[in-house]
Amino acid sequence: MMNGKLKVGVFKLASCSGCQMVLVHLEESLLEVLKYVELKYFRMVSDDDLPNEPLDVAIVEGAVTNEEEGIMIKKIRKMSRFLIAAGACAATGGLNAIKNTTPEGEVESTVYSSPEYIRSGKAFGLNEYVNVDAYLYGCPIDGRELINTLMSLAIRVPPYIPGITVCMECKMNGNECIFLTRGEPCLGPVTVGGCNALCPSNGVTCEGCRGVLKGTNPKGLELAWTNAGVSPDLIRLKLRKYSDVYKLLTR
Amino acid sequence: MAFVLKKEELPHFSKHIISKEYGLFAPVRKEARSIFKRIDENQVGEVSLDYIRTIMPPLKSLLIPPKETLLKIKDGKIEEMLPGPENKTAILGVHPCDVNAMNLLERVYMDRPKDPYFEARRKNLIIIALNCSSADEKCFCTSFGTGPSLEEGFDLILTDLGDRFLVEVGSRKGSELIGDFYMPKASSTDLMEKDETIRRVKGMIRRHVNTAGLQRIMTGALYNPIWNELADRCTGCGACNMVCPTCFCFNVIDEPELDSGSVLRSRTWDGCLLWEYAEVALGGNFRKDLSARIRQFVNHKMNYWLNQYGALGCVGCGRCIEQCPAKIDITSIVARLRGELL
Structure with missing residues (x-):
């Protein structure tokens, strides 16, 4: 059984803080989790500085987009026994990585009036820089999965990370297929499940925020979309949104 | 034994099943499709047996739920989460191909070794099947002899005869389920109409798999x-x-x-x-x-x-x-x- 509480740090790189918010929003469940977990560093809820001791688990949100963040993630890796990439940005670069397909200067001048202050390069997931021990997928992450992962680590068993697709969960929910009936491009067939097909079960297509499941075939999906008359522009935008698929197709 | 059930009597029949303390699963409309769901007394009017194919196979979903807790482990003690005999379930309106698929699942789960979870659910289950009255271009049950009609593996089976259902009894459990629910006996005309329906549906099935060798x-x-x-x-x-x-x-x-x-x-x-x-x-x-x-x-x-x-x-x-x-x-x-x- 466990040897005292898990020492956990929560970190943020280039991101919107939405995944940290999921942890805060666990509310009552968070109090239960805190019986097993000691939060050593969590800037969103406490001003305490990073303690000078090793961590059992680092939960890292956000993509790496510049040198400082690259140094930061290597430092976090060094001080942590188990590193969790939490959310689409940390797992694959996420929405940040949309810019990877456009020249940097062009992106910056589109978004900022004074781009000379920006110090940012291509956005990548954590695994471009360090070894990642577990991924929590989604934009934002799923609270239930976060709890399961922390609790599993607390009792020293490997966390269960689902290896099924969103499409499979959508079928289990008995939903009519949005792609087959409405012709709208849905990323469910190649996207990591675990969200219980949240979007398609509510009538909108999967955007692929949980990343591409190993062994699925995005090229086949692109072909199916093309055959169904989805426009090349829409296909490009759809595949680029959460970078992962696009990266696979253009590699 | 065979009886006749007027279509407007179907809600009463559904209520009768529920009154026998069965959890009733039946197809209801969901947008353009039908989906099997648990029906309570107030929803019996929603049951719609006019469908060709549901997205999910109803019997598999009932007998092997997509996610099923097997064991609860606490302080070194293991508790088996077997469904008890009080969880009696009736499924209404399931087509021959799906009943035959369940018969195949029985070969997997009821033999060498027996799966106690599947077995418990199967024992609790009563099947009111529904012969097909229509087929579409994706149906190919005739290639495997698994439809569009069913000879065994059901407790009761209905056939849609337009304004009424033919109700045939397949087991003692089925006969007991009817119990005191009154239905007139079927005539030879009713049985002939059933055969005619099945023949018509067979003619609608255009897709085939040649299973020889x-x-x-x-x-x-x-x-x-x-x-x-x-x-x-x-x-x-x-x-x-x-x-x-x-x-x-x-x-x-x-x-x-x-x-x-x-x-x-x-x-x-x-x-x-x-x-x-x-x-x-x-x-x-x-x-x-x-x-x-x-x-x-x-x-x-x-x-x-x-x-x-x-x-x-x-x-x-x-x-x-x-x-x-x-x-x-x-x-x-x-x-x-x-x-x-x-």
């Missing part, structure tokens, strides 16, 4: 280039595994339960189209290529089942064809391998 042909085609070709189109999504009424594989997972301080061991549906399915320790994988996984899916249904369980593993329900985003069609794969289709 199929096993030899499939085994001979294990290295056919068709599998690589299909792997270019297949998305690897596993939807076929989910909607197939005979796909029976599951994964077993342990999850800590926060509030009770216990660990739950559950099984969840798994599928051979997934990478993880044939993955073993240290990252080895017996079916690294998608082509190998598609080949496994098709061959299991059309070849390996025969040696494994003494019957082919397809009932011709058409779900995998209908739900495939890449429009891959198991019947045309077989036809191509037989040289019947280019």
